Amino acid sequence: xxxxxxxxxxxxxxxxxxxxxxxxxxxxxxxxxxxxxxxxxxxxxxxxxxxxxxxxxxxxxxxxxxxxxxxxxxxxxxxxxxxxxxxxxxxxxxxxxxxxxxxxxxxxxxxxxxxxxxxxxxxxxxxxxxxxxxxxxxxxxxxxxxxxxxxxxxxxxxxxxxxxxxxxxxxxxxxxxxxxxxxxxxxxxxxxxxxxxxxxxxxxxxxxxxxxxxxxxxxxxxxxxxxxxxxxxxxxxxxxxxxxxxxxxxxxxxxxxxxxxxxxxxxxxxxxxxxxxxxxxxxxxxxxxxxxxxxxxxxxxxxxxxxxxxxxxxxxxxxxxxxxxxxxxxxxxxxxxxxxxxxxxxxxxxxxxxxxxxxxxxxxxxxxxxxxxxxxxxxxxxxxxxxxxxxxxxxxxxxxxxxxxxxxxxxxxxxxxxxxxxxxxxxxxxxxxxxxxxxxxxxxxxxxxxxxxxxxxxxxxxxxxxxxxxxxxxxxxxxxxxxxxxxxxxxxxxxxxxxxxxxxxxxxxxxxxxxxxxxxxxxxxxxxxxxxxxxxxxxxxxxxxxxxxxxxxxxxxxxxxxxxxxxxxxxxxxxxxxxxxxxxxxxxxxxxxxxxxxxxxxxxxxxxxxxxx
Amino acid sequence: xxxxxxxxxxxxxxxxxxxxxxxxxxxxxxxxxxxxxxxxxxxxxxxxxxxxxxxxxxxxxxxxxxxxxxxxxx
Numbered sequence: 135x136x137x138x139x140x141x142x143x144x145x146x147x148x149x150x151x152x153x154x155x156x157x158x159x160x161x162x163x164x165x166x167x168x169x170x171x172x173x174x175x176x177x178x179x180x181x182x183x184x185x186x187x188x189x190x191x192x193x194x195x196x197x198x199x200x201x202x203x204x205x206x207x208x209x210x211x212x213x214x215x216x217x218x219x220x221x222x223x224x225x226x227x228x229x230x231x232x233x234x235x236x237x238x239x240x241x242x243x244x245x246x247x248x249x250x251x252x253x254x255x256x257x258x259x260x261x262x263x264x265x266x267x268x269x270x271x272x273x274x275x276x277x278x279x280x281x282x283x284x285x286x287x288x289x290x291x292x293x294x295x296x297x298x299x300x301x302x303x304x305x306x307x308x309x310x311x312x313x314x315x316x317x318x319x320x321x322x323x324x325x326x327x328x329x330x331x332x333x334x335x336x337x338x339x340x341x342x343x344x345x346x347x348x349x350x351x352x353x354x355x356x357x358x359x360x361x362x363x364x365x366x367x368x369x370x371x372x373x374x375x376x377x378x379x380x381x382x383x384x385x386x387x388x389x390x391x392x393x394x395x396x397x398x399x400x401x402x403x404x405x406x407x408x409x410x411x412x413x414x415x416x417x418x419x420x421x422x423x424x425x426x427x428x429x430x431x432x433x434x435x436x437x438x439x440x441x442x443x444x445x446x447x448x449x450x451x452x453x454x455x456x457x458x459x460x461x462x463x464x465x466x467x468x469x470x471x472x473x474x475x476x477x478x479x480x481x482x483x484x485x486x487x488x489x490x491x492x493x494x495x496x497x498x499x500x501x502x503x504x505x506x507x508x509x510x511x512x513x514x515x516x517x518x519x520x521x522x523x524x525x526x527x528x529x530x531x532x533x534x535x536x537x538x539x540x541x542x543x544x545x546x547x548x549x550x551x552x553x554x555x556x557x558x559x560x561x562x563x564x565x566x567x568x569x570x571x572x573x574x575x576x577x578x579x580x581x582x583x584x585x586x587x588x589x590x591x592x593x594x595x596x597x598x599x600x601x602x603x604x605x606x607x608x609x610x611x612x613x614x615x616x617x618x619x620x621x622x623x624x625x626x627x628x629x630x631x632x633x634x635x636x637x638x639x640x641x642x643x644x645x646x647x648x649x650x651x652x653x654x655x656x657x658x659x660x661x662x663x664x665x666x667x668x669x670x671x672x673x674x675x676x677x678x679x680x681x682x683x684x685x686x687x688x689x690x691x692x693x694x695x696x697x698x699x700x701x702x703x704x705x706x707x708x709x710x711x712x713x714x715x716x717x718x719x720x721x722x723x724x725x726x727x728x729x730x731x732x733x734x735x736x737x738x739x740x741x742x743x744x745x746x747x
Numbered sequence: 748x749x750x751x752x753x754x755x756x757x758x759x760x761x762x763x764x765x766x767x768x769x770x771x772x773x774x775x776x777x778x779x780x781x782x783x784x785x786x787x788x789x790x791x792x793x794x795x796x797x798x799x800x801x802x803x804x805x806x807x808x809x810x811x812x813x814x815x816x817x818x819x820x821x
Binding site for chain 1: 755794798799800801802815
């Protein structure tokens, strides 16, 4: 089949062995690519005893069949590993250009195991694989690392790298791409996995074009869909994801004061509109994307001068802004820039600072605990100072860098201030606003994740007519939350495996369009049913990975604050979600038993017990 | 002054475009939306002369106003 090279590179840094893995074609048919194949590989390569920071835990970069083609928004890749932050299944997607560059070297993906004795960089070109010393890069931030590698290997060299946070194995550290354009693989603490292997970076330079089965058919689809995407996604182009900040506050979606209250009029001060009028310089486009939602910003004067690069996304504004009550857009941008440079998840960092502020309010943390920093609500200074400590893994940063679940273990009495599911903090979407997110967060395989199912899309403007959702679901519709998540999780798993940006769903892309593109690229016949089944399979292999670690219904929970504390705002009133009935219904739809374990017949129906190697 | 309510917005929220009044010169976007019954602020992306505008932006005679559905947040 076209769209893939049919081979994956595998490197063991302990003994520097390099080998080519040639999976059977049915792996690509059944798990599609990227997120699907990454999950299957992780499941097959590890056991429940594989420590996240051990040599035996692989970190897997995978592209999909769409990566490197002209399918719009296909310039993405997926990273999969066991998470050192949560201890469970982890995955993190990123846009930008690295995925395309990796595909252009002639590999569908890269598996890295083992631990190097000293810092190294892996360099992939069309013709060779090199493992080179990286002592001179160790200690450099992600922007500098990218710049140096482009100087050495040419402007088309793209880099997936860690900063100091990853080197020091900060549990909430991230992996950066695209230099100062900072397309981050933020979630799950994968910077620490690279750091544990002393792997500073993977660099990819290549020119190989992905072969497409039916270029004329693909071109015809392009001509139809790209103008539609550009028109429908105009808001994203003009304002980025930040454009939704003020609207989210009005609706009751934006986290405010560590999720404990509702309205916050200051949200307007940190919106995409204000960004566009002040610090925005230009748009940034990921590879193959016509939308250009990325923000290139600059702050050249004032208290927070020195920022030049990616501006904050909605999630960052939610957790570093609303959740901390910080309404200084430039301070948030500065803090986010620190995270981008040093390689830290802004969602986890913002949430950790918000929790620290709440602990400070209640006397559970003192200025002495925080290196003299007064973590007061709304303090931009505290946000930046604490973020810097997290990034460097120093002082109070060692505590906050554990993430909120880790902080709760160290701070007696702070459990209720730790807002997470399975150790991953909630992103900036509230299940008290979009009630389908309740079962979505509780069942997401990597922990609280808005993109595993992204059901809130379908409570806003998105539709899925293939499965009966002809119109967006009105908020607070009673019933059907479980079924909606079943369908949306399957769809998102497919998008993560093909590699397409999920924002295209707002532009009218769904199962039908995906099937057309898949056939044009791969030459393989498919159908909506086949794709949905593959999505179901992919979701379940990730669940099985976690079940093997001992996870079950007891872990499919939501934070107490979300379940019991209404926001009491205009958008959500006194609503709190009732998770238990949703969960029971969800398990039944998924073919799982009452404990959330996939039943034998489900495992067999989806072929989850097949072997591929 | 020109007002274009995008069909994707009108279709999504059931707006009869023919019934929408024109904005007034000097009127803010916020006030216009309230007066016209166009919808909720959180659902609307107002674009004036090709740029997204804040809610307190006051219309001018030569403005070309487009109403889009609000982009999703991330």
